[in-house]
Amino acid sequence: MPVIEIDAQDAVFDCAPGDTLLRAGLRAGLGMPYECGVGACGCCRCEVIEGEVADQWPEAPGLSDRDRRKGRVLACQTRPLGDARIRLRLDPRIEPVVRPARRTARLAAVNDITHDIREFVFRSDAPADFLPGQYAMLALPGLDRERAYSMANLPNGAGEWHFRIRRVIGGGASEALFSQLAPGAEIGLDGPYGMAWLRTDSPRDIVCIAGGSGLAPMLSVARGVAAEPSLAGRRVDFFYGGRTPADICGQPELAALPGFGEAIHYHAAVSDADAAHRAGWSGQIGPIHQLVESTLGERLGSAEFYLAGPPPMVEALQQLLQLTHKLPPERIHFDRFF
Ligand SMILES: Cc1cc2nc3c(=O)[nH]c(=O)nc-3n(C[C@H](O)[C@H](O)[C@H](O)COP(=O)(O)OP(=O)(O)OC[C@H]3O[C@@H](n4cnc5c(N)ncnc54)[C@H](O)[C@@H]3O)c2cc1C
Ligand code: FES
Known part of the structure; x- marks a missing residue:
């Protein structure tokens, strides 16, 4: 089994046959930086200093031409062909809580x-x-x-x-x-x-924002809040953005949670105004980040945020939260669904 050494970080791990550098490192409990795991975000870029590797997706969008010229690879798309030494910065704060x-x-x-x-x-x-x-x-x-x-x-x-x-x-x-x-x-x-998991040690109100198929992890986070005794009574604002009224979902699952309507609140917006009018939609029309801002008002600045959905939605929310409202990045946990 190939043995991988991380340069200047005193970390060595085995890579099982078929595993990528990223997955093997995470299975060993290391704080390897990553987000999507599928070659799209570029967060897992690293350098191979010694050893032969195979790139399972040479055209992956997570690497720029400049990265390729500099010999960088994506740890989530790279398999070692033998022992290797790689360079990346481990972060103990992101060591996996549950090893994959x-x-x-x-x-x-x-x-x-x-x-x-x-x-x-x-x-x-x-x-x-x-x-x-x-x-x-x-x-x-x-x-x-x-x-x-x-x-x-x-x-x-x-x-x-x-x-x-x-x-x-x-x-x-x-x-x-x-x-x-x-x-x-x-x-x-x-x-x-994934890193966008529910933090149970934060004292802040919780905001979950989902677009399209981003529903799943946000439901899991909201269900996690409802099931965690230390978070009893914590306010959760759950936002769902769809293109048309037929896309809107998630409310029945939230309504089944204890505290719905008191601590747990559901809000939805539809972005296609024509489709909304045709369907007689009486709710909010527009991008979900506008509804988040107008609904939360001053509460926005003190909440903990969880986001999941298409990259443009997540990027619009990052702009709103980090640039407009100056929230620190450690209060925003997200997965972009590439
Ligand atoms: C962290 C994360 C969580 C996600 N969670 C959900 C979820 O809960 N629900 C949901 O519906 N979707 C989710 N997605 C999106 C999902 O993973 C798929 O991209 C989506 O379902 C479309 O996949 P497909 O195979 O149907 O489409 P395809 O167009 O066949 O493939 C979609 C993607 O797979 C990759 N891909 C395809 N072919 C290749 C190839 N030959 N080599 C390398 N890569 C390739 C590319 O990134 C491509 O954009 C998530 C994505 C990410 C990154
Ligand atoms: S984690 Fe490798 S490109 Fe996203």
Whole structure:
């Protein structure tokens, strides 16, 4: 098994066959920087100083031409072919709380949520060990690459993993899930991953903001707040942004939580004004960040934020929170769904 040394950081780890540098480092408990795990964000860039490696996605958008000229690689897309020495900055603050592991899981149930989002429930023999807000990498039959999907439920000993997946027309994984996978079918499930997990030690009110398929991890965070005795009575403002009224979802699940309407509040906005008028939508129209700002008012400055959804939504919210309202980055936890 290849042995990987991190230059000048006194850290060495084994890389199991088929693992990338990133996943092996996280399995060893190291604070390797990353976000998406799928080659898109660029957060896991590093340098290979010694040793041979294979790049599983040479065109990955997470690397610029300049990065490539400088010999940088993405740790999430790089497999060592033997022992290697790499250079990156470990951060002890991001060491995985739950170390990721590979499992087999079987499809147990499928439920419609909206016209294009379905809930897929998988069951594994091993416990479903993760923090609310994290994601797993699913290896689906017939696809050579795994995809990232966030859990919507809470960790549990029964091995249940609930995902909310949006159908992408022509998309490899979503078409496999929506059209091909039958109950009982086996898949590979590797996780948990992701840094946008619920912080139970923060004294602040909590704001969850989801767009599109970003619903799943935000539901998990809200459910985590409701289930955590130390957070009893904590205010949660849950925002959901969709393009049309038919996309709006999440309220029934929140309404099932203790404290809904008192401590837990749901807000939704639709961005397509024509579709909203055609459907007789009487709620808010516009991008979700505008609704967040107008609803929270002065409370915005003192809250802890969790965000999940398409990169433009997350970037508009970062602009609002960090640039306009000067919130420190450690109060904003997010996953961009590339
Ligand atoms: C952290 C994270 C969490 C996510 N959580 C959810 C969720 O809870 N629900 C949800 O619906 N979606 C989620 N997504 C999006 C999801 O992972 C998929 O991108 C989406 O379902 C579309 O996948 P697809 O296979 O159907 O589409 P495709 O267009 O086939 O693939 C989508 C992406 O997979 C990658 N990819 C495709 N082919 C290759 C290849 N040959 N080599 C390398 N990479 C390739 C590319 O990044 C591409 O953009 C999440 C994404 C991330 C990063
Ligand atoms: S974590 Fe590797 S590119 Fe996002």
